Amino acid sequence: MTVAMAQRVYEEGDPDMPEEFAELLRRMLTHHLENSTNPHYTELLSHLWARGMALAPEERLKTTYAKLMQQEVEHGVITSRILAGLGVGPIVQPIKQYLFHLPIDTFCDMAYFNALGDRVGCYIGETWEDVPYRPLLNVAERLHKDEVFHATFGLSNLRRVCSTPEGLAEANEKITIWWPAALDMFGRSDSQFSESYVTWGLRKLDNEALRRQYIAETRPLLEDLGITVPDDLANRRFL
Numbered sequence: 001m002t003v004a005m006a007q008r009v010y011e012e013g014d015p016d017m018p019e020e021f022a023e024l025l026r027r028m029l030t031h032h033l034e035n036s037t038n039p040h041y042t043e044l045l046s047h048l049w050a051r052g053m054a055l056a057p058e059e060r061l062k063t064t065y066a067k068l069m070q071q072e073v074e075h076g077v078i079t080s081r082i083l084a085g086l087g088v089g090p091i092v093q094p095i096k097q098y099l100f101h102l103p104i105d106t107f108c109d110m111a112y113f114n115a116l117g118d119r120v121g122c123y124i125g126e127t128w129e130d131v132p133y134r135p136l137l138n139v140a141e142r143l144h145k146d147e148v149f150h151a152t153f154g155l156s157n158l159r160r161v162c163s164t165p166e167g168l169a170e171a172n173e174k175i176t177i178w179w180p181a182a183l184d185m186f187g188r189s190d191s192q193f194s195e196s197y198v199t200w201g202l203r204k205l206d207n208e209a210l211r212r213q214y215i216a217e218t219r220p221l222l223e224d225l226g227i228t229v230p231d232d233l234a235n236r237r238f239l
Contacts, residue, residue, distance in 0.1 A: 029088070
């Protein structure tokens with residue numbers, strides 16, 4: 001496994017920051033979903049807000065979901081500010097992870113979106129807790145806590161869905177769509193950038209190692225709800 005390089009924590013505008021490290025930072029954050037300058041992200045947030053308000057079966061859930069959405073907006077602002085400090089202006093980039101384009105037609109879909117999609121963010125965020133760039137390091141703990149909240153909210157909703165025979169049947173039908181999409185969010189196992197991120201301390205583990213950890217810890221949570229999780233390679237697009 002690639003070992004991270006021992007190095008100091010770089011400040012914004014640090015003249016001693018290696019250019020390779022700076023370029024990797026720019027690339028990683030430019031491709032990061034949450035960015036308030038990206039109109040595609042704004043469009044996604046509008047869509048998620050509308051679906052959440054329409055599908056939440058109780059008013060109290062709408063209040064919790066509103067808090068979740070506020071944090072998503074704040075995450076986008078945080079990313080844009082860090083990129084600005086790296087000399088990167090507004091981003092106009094379509095959202096590539098296909099999980100964010102899956103239909104959210106029912107409360108079950110909404111639960112899966114948060115329980116599985118946001119849970120991926122927990123694993124990516126954990127890798128930033130020791131990142132050697134001060135602006136990102138300063139927000140890493142907060143971002144991780146927010147993603148844990150989002151994923152926990154989703155799992156609670158999924159538990160509610162699975163509490164009825166009809167809901168459990170739907171969850172078992174739709175897991176074949178949401179599970180591979182969540183696993184594909186980690187990216188390709190042979191990505192050269194994945195190894196570079198680990199080398200420079202931007203991540204602790206490469207794409208495949210993070211995916212394996214996610215599988216090992218998430219599969220039992222779903223199975224405890226009575227969900228039959230498909231094979232980890234079934235219907236995958238990126239291996």
